[in-house]
Every structure is written in structure tokens, then in C-alpha cells.
Amino acid sequence: MSTAENSQTFERLVRPHFDRLYRLAWRLTGSKAAAEDLFQELLLKAFGKLDDLVKLDEPGSWLCRVMYNLFIDEQRRFQRRRMHTVEEGQLPGEGLAGLPGPGSPDYDNERLEKIRRLDAALAKLSDEHRIVVLLHDSEGYKISEIQALTGVPGGTVKSRLSRARARLRDILTADGTVS
Amino acid sequence: MQNTDMTQQDQEIRDLLKDYPMPEADAGFYDQALARATHEGSRRQRNRWLATGFGAALAAGLALWMIGATFLTSPELPDVDTAIPGITMALEEPRTVNLVFSSATRLDAAMLTVSLPAGVELAGFPGQSEISWETSLKEGKNVLPLTLIALTPAGGELLAHLEHDKRDRTFRLQLNIS
Numbered sequence: 001m002s003t004a005e006n007s008q009t010f011e012r013l014v015r016p017h018f019d020r021l022y023r024l025a026w027r028l029t030g031s032k033a034a035a036e037d038l039f040q041e042l043l044l045k046a047f048g049k050l051d052d053l054v055k056l057d058e059p060g061s062w063l064c065r066v067m068y069n070l071f072i073d074e075q076r077r078f079q080r081r082r083m084h085t086v087e088e089g090q091l092p093g094e095g096l097a098g099l100p101g102p103g104s105p106d107y108d109n110e111r112l113e114k115i116r117r118l119d120a121a122l123a124k125l126s127d128e129h130r131i132v133v134l135l136h137d138s139e140g141y142k143i144s145e146i147q148a149l150t151g152v153p154g155g156t157v158k159s160r161l162s163r164a165r166a167r168l169r170d171i172l173t174a175d176g177t178v179s
Numbered sequence: 180m181q182n183t184d185m186t187q188q189d190q191e192i193r194d195l196l197k198d199y200p201m202p203e204a205d206a207g208f209y210d211q212a213l214a215r216a217t218h219e220g221s222r223r224q225r226n227r228w229l230a231t232g233f234g235a236a237l238a239a240g241l242a243l244w245m246i247g248a249t250f251l252t253s254p255e256l257p258d259v260d261t262a263i264p265g266i267t268m269a270l271e272e273p274r275t276v277n278l279v280f281s282s283a284t285r286l287d288a289a290m291l292t293v294s295l296p297a298g299v300e301l302a303g304f305p306g307q308s309e310i311s312w313e314t315s316l317k318e319g320k321n322v323l324p325l326t327l328i329a330l331t332p333a334g335g336e337l338l339a340h341l342e343h344d345k346r347d348r349t350f351r352l353q354l355n356i357s
Contacts, residue, residue, distance in 0.1 A: 003221045006217070006220075006221070007217040007221070010213075010216075010217060010220075011213055011217075014213070015209070015213070018204075018209045019204075022203075022204050022209075023201060026201045026202075027201070031277065032202070032275070033275040033276070033277050033324065034277060036204075036208065036212070037266075039212055040212050040215060040216065043212055043213060043215070043216035044215075044216050044219055044220060046216070047216045047217060047219075047220030048220055050220075111198075114195055115195060115198060115199060115200070118192075118195045118196070118199060119199070122199075133196065134196070134199070137193055137196035137197065138196045138197060138199045138201075165189065165192065168192055169188055169189060169192060172188075172192060173188060177195075178187075178188045178191045178192060179188070
């Protein structure tokens with residue numbers, strides 16, 4: 001195929017999955033800049049695998065797995081450079097920037113405060129627990145879909161989900177967000 | 180009674196999680212990402228002999244630029260990668276790079292100096308090629324987002340110089356402009 005044909009084929013295969021992939025990137029990374037870079041990195045990787053991509057029945061699932069693996073690889077590179085001791089509570093919570101503010105008809109002070117506290121509580125979870133609970137409870141992924149995405153056994157996914165929920169419950173009960 | 184309370188709490192947390200927001204992509208982001216991927220991908224295919232070096236830069240293009248800062252508590256200096264991490268920026272398009280400093284201990288009154296190559300500016304600091312400020316680092320991960328704008332296609336190295344208590348370390352980030 002020519003370069004133009006390759007580009008057109010690639011776009012036809014990947015564009016239908018952009019929203020899903022962007023959401024996944026956000027849930028994995030928790031920040032806009034990192035999500036955009038992960039998304040970009042995925043497209044670069046996928047374009048290089050165009051010959052494989054055209055043969056797939058479900059390119060969306062494949063793209064999600066590649067994105068997840070890119071994210072994990074980056075985490076491992078981070079650890080290899082001995083930058084350990086990642087402190088809890090570091091997620092920037094940029095997603096909250098889009099919430100309605102005072103003066104907006106959608107403004108609900110009490111609800112927004114609870115979501116801000118949820119954001120802070122999520123930031124205290126490990127990556128493994130935060131990702132599972134966000135994919136399952138916020139994005140509606142099934143356990144089997146998380147298993148396929150992460151390569152982690154279903155029982156482990158369930159265990160992580162259970163622990164993540166319990167940790168959130170402890171944090172949000174202690175600070176009075178839920179009662 | 181306890182079980183009922185826990186169930187109500189769980190349900191309320193599930194409801195909050197369903198409402199947990201996530202912004203949509205910026206208008207045009209998908210098109211730009213697609214164009215960069217196909218342009219860069221095609222270039223890689225044409226120039227396979229360059230692929231290894233360029234691939235390293237793009238891999239580092241995950242703009243979470245992570246910096247080892249164990250140096251202040253360890254007698255050993257952090258591992259230094261022989262390959263300088265890099266990102267690719269579009270000309271005249273703001274690009275946020277998150278510098279991530281991971282420190283093994285809390286550092287008060289550290290001096291951070293960011294030096295920019297010619298033709299690259301830090302948003303909010305027009306015309307300044309070097310910006311310094313005193314900062315404190317917490318134990319663990321510290322994220323510093325810098326929004327960069329490339330005004331010329333030259334690119335070059337961004338240097339981040341961190342100094343604390345007579346010890347210092349300089350980190351490099353290659354900026355490629357497309």
C-alpha cells in the first residue's frame with residue numbers, strides 16, 4: 001500500500017475507538033498531559049503494527065491492551081530508575097476542572113464536595129486498586145474485560161476491586177463523606 | 180444494622196464513582212494525534228536506520244518525565260541513562276510536560292533552575308530562557324507541570340538543575356520540534 005493508503009486504512013481502523021481509548025488513558029494516568037501522551041504513544045505503536053491491525057476482528061480490544069501495556073511499561077521504567085517511594089495522594093485531579101462552578105445551573109455544592117473528596121481518596125489507592133475500581137465502577141467494565149485488558153486473573157481482579165472499595169469506604173467514612 | 184449501613188455506604192460510593200468526572204478530549208486533539216502518528220510512522224518506515232534512536236525518544240515522549248532524585252539521601256548518584264529522554268512537540272502549540280521528581284526524603288529550600296533551548300519558551304515567562312525558583316520537595320513523587328511553547332523548529336535540550344544543601348544534579352530532556 002502507498003503511504004496515503006496506509007494512513008487511510010489506519011484511520012478507518014482506529015478512529016471508531018478514539019473515545020474509548022481516551023477515556024482509558026485518562027483512567028490509567030489521571031492527568032490530561034499524561035493521558036494525551038499515552039494516547040499519542042499508542043497511535044505511534046499501532047501504526048507500526050498496521051499489518052497486524054488489519055487482520056484483527058476486534059481492533060478496539062487490541063488497542064486497549066496495547067495502551068495498558070504501554071502504561072505498565074512506563075511504570076516499570078520509572079521503577080528501574082530507582083525513583084521509588086511514590087507517595088500516596090499525588091494524582092492531580094485535573095478531571096475535576098470540568099465540574100460546574102458557582103453560578104452554573106448544574107452546581108450542587110454538596111455533591112461536588114463529595115466528588116472532590118472521592119478524588120482525594122482515589123489518589124490514596126495504589127495504581128492497581130485505583131485502576132480496577134475506576135474501570136469497573138466508573139467506566140462499567142466487566143471483570144472479564146478487565147482480566148482481558150490487564151492479563152490479571154479474574155479472581156485477582158475481584159480481590160483488588162473488593163479491597164479498593166473497602167479502602168474507599170474506610171477513607172470516605174472517616175472523613176464523613178458517606179455515613 | 181451494621182450490614183445495612185455498610186450497604187448504604189457502598190451504594191453511595193458507587194454512585195459517586197459513576198459520577199466521577201472525566202473531561203473530553205480537546206477539539207482537534209484526535210486529528211492532531213492521528214496526523215502525528217501517521218506522519219511519524221511513515222517517516223520511521225522510510226528511515227528504519229533511524230528507528231532505534233528515534234524510538235527511544237518517542238518512548239520517552241510519554242511526557243511524564245521521571246527524574247531520579249535519590250541523590251540527596253544516598254551516597255550513590257542516581258542511575259544516569261546514557262540516552263537522553265525526549266519528547267516531540269508541534270511548532271507553536273503549547274505542550275505540557277510533567278517533570279516528576281521522586282525524592283527519598285523531604286527537601287526544603289531546594290533551588291530548581293529550568294534552562295530552555297533557544298526558540299522554546301515557558302508559558303507565562305516570555306523571552307526568558309532560564310527560570311529559577313526555590314521549592315520544597317515532599318518525600319515521594321513530586322510533579323511539576325511545565326507548559327512549553329516552541330517558537331522555532333530548532334529544538335534542543337531542556338535542562339533542569341536541582342540544588343540542595345551543596346549537592347546538585349542536572350537532568351536533560353531533548354525537545355524535538357515537528
